[in-house]
Amino acid sequence: FIQAKGMSIRALEQTIGCSNGLLGRCINKKTEISSQWISKIIEAFPDVSSEWFMTGKGAMFKDNSDEFRINPTLQSQQNNRTGIPLIPFDAMAGYLSGEMSINEDECERLYMPGLKADFVIKISGNSMEPRYYDGDYVACEKASLGDMFFEWDKAYVVDTERGVLIKRVNPGATDSEILLESDNKKYRPVSMPIKSIYHIALVKGVVRIE
Secondary structure (H helix, E strand, O other), rough: OHHHHHHHHHHHHHHHHHOOOOOHHHHHHHHOOHHHHHHHHHHHHOEHHHHHHHHHOOEEEEEOOEEOOOOOOOEEEOOOOOOOEEEOOOHHHHHHOOOOHHHHHHHHHOOOOOOOEEEEEEEOOOOOOOOOOOOOOOEEEOOOOOOOOOOOOOEEEEEOOEEEEEEEEEEEEOOOEEEEOOOOOOOOOOOEHHHHHEEEEEEEEEEOOO
């Protein structure tokens, strides 16, 4: 990570506020770095993948190319299962639970080569501005709560006892809860017990019509 950033170990220590030589000793002796310093590094460098930093899996840096500025083709074609289904927001809870009252074959579908997702929803409201705007199409991938590994600071569609929300997920005050945050700072963060989450989907990208 230090090499990729083109910085020295000391510069990194100064950035995160740890004592001179602490990280250097850990690196040279191949010993574990305290979780508090890992958290400081991830906080100081928001472009680094927290999953890579903690597990070594995936890419070192987050993929920021999740915005597709196109004119998507939206069509309603019964019995045509190509494309990504556009699910009405008010039917989202039922869709995630497998109990959607509308026929998926009758949904409008988004056609875009290279975009892989399970469904698309249209955002209504401004709580996630300036990242996602009212009217944007958000492409999502279903995730299982059974083996859930939250990608911190990523946006999720969350089906909760309070309804379906689109929020950024971050660690809560305890291991049994998460913090749901809006990008629009006019909205306060919401602490949510994990047991109050019924279903969840990771936002893979936004399709913005220009």
